[in-house]
Amino acid sequence: MEEKVLTIDTLLKEAADKTEVALNRYLTNEYAGDTVLADAMRYSVLGGGKRIRAFLVLTVAKLFGASEEAAMPFACAMEMVHAYSLIHDDLPCMDDDDLRRGKPSCHRKFDEATALLAGDTLLTYAFEVLASNEYVSHRSIRYAVQTLAKEAGALGMAGGQTLDLANSVSGYKELRKIHMMKTSALIRAACLLGYYAACDKPQKDDIMNLQLYAEAIGLAFQIHDDVLDVKSDTATLGKSIGSDEKNNKKTVLSFMTLAQAEEEEALLTLLAVEAVSDYMESDVLCKLAIWLLSRKK
Numbered sequence: 001m002e003e004k005v006l007t008i009d010t011l012l013k014e015a016a017d018k019t020e021v022a023l024n025r026y027l028t029n030e031y032a033g034d035t036v037l038a039d040a041m042r043y044s045v046l047g048g049g050k051r052i053r054a055f056l057v058l059t060v061a062k063l064f065g066a067s068e069e070a071a072m073p074f075a076c077a078m079e080m081v082h083a084y085s086l087i088h089d090d091l092p093c094m095d096d097d098d099l100r101r102g103k104p105s106c107h108r109k110f111d112e113a114t115a116l117l118a119g120d121t122l123l124t125y126a127f128e129v130l131a132s133n134e135y136v137s138h139r140s141i142r143y144a145v146q147t148l149a150k151e152a153g154a155l156g157m158a159g160g161q162t163l164d165l166a167n168s169v170s171g172y173k174e175l176r177k178i179h180m181m182k183t184s185a186l187i188r189a190a191c192l193l194g195y196y197a198a199c200d201k202p203q204k205d206d207i208m209n210l211q212l213y214a215e216a217i218g219l220a221f222q223i224h225d226d227v228l229d230v231k232s233d234t235a236t237l238g239k240s241i242g243s244d245e246k247n248n249k250k251t252v253l254s255f256m257t258l259a260q261a262e263e264e265e266a267l268l269t270l271l272a273v274e275a276v277s278d279y280m281e282s283d284v285l286c287k288l289a290i291w292l293l294s295r296k297k
């Protein structure tokens with residue numbers, strides 16, 4: 001009987017469902033409490049999102065021989081940090097967005113102070129989850145903690161957000177640097193956490209290839225977001241469109257035409273595929289990179 005080839009949509013759905021179960025377990029009253037803070041955390045983490053970062057953790061871990069059991073705590077930690085970043089991103093002092101994943105953003109559902117604390121708590125809880133992984137070595141945990149802290153910090157996502165808020169970009173090169181920090185950083189962390197779930201003696205070539213893959217799809221992802229912000233609609237995206245224009249923020253389309261932007265993301269996707277194509281069974285990572293080019297939200 002011919003083996004059925006699963007599509008990326010199916011694989012993403014399966015991984016998202018498994019991640020949701022694990023996140024639900026981490027966010028029960030026993031671990032997160034029974035307060036409005038815990039409610040805000042659950043509201044922001046559960047029941048939505050493509051879980052691409054969790055998918056990357058699980059897929060890279062499998063590629064290098066780790067079990068799903070070993071990779072899942074790292075995947076959940078990634079989703080917690082991502083959710084924290086979205087909560088803070090939507091705040092009035094940042095991007096001031098009212099919608100996230102088709103529902104009111106956290107500060108609209110609750111209030112600004114609760115949203116701020118929910119983000120803070122998800123960030124710290126992510127490191128507790130990383131450190132509590134019983135299925136990997138202490139060395140792997142150390143690499144994972146160091147990597148996620150670095151990529152979420154001053155030289156990664158938070159630093160990129162600071163540059164983005166300054167809104168003083170004068171060219172695509174500067175914008176690309178922001179995207180490398182703000183968007184590619186967490187995707188890079190996801191790929192490396194998947195690797196560390198399998199390997200506690202990392203090889204330089206593997207790290208380099210995974211970083212190149214992550215940086216390329218991260219940049220392509222952000223370009224596609226900028227394109228969707230002008231081509232799509234609120235109902236499809238599940239979040240407000242035109243917020244960058246409203247806030248007078250520079251996007252890729254501030255420095256190139258729509259056709260040039262789509263060509264740039266296609267080239268970045270090719271670069272990502274080339275970075276990992278020599279690994280056996282890397283087809284899922286390659287297909288994901290291509291799938292990201294066609295996503296509608």
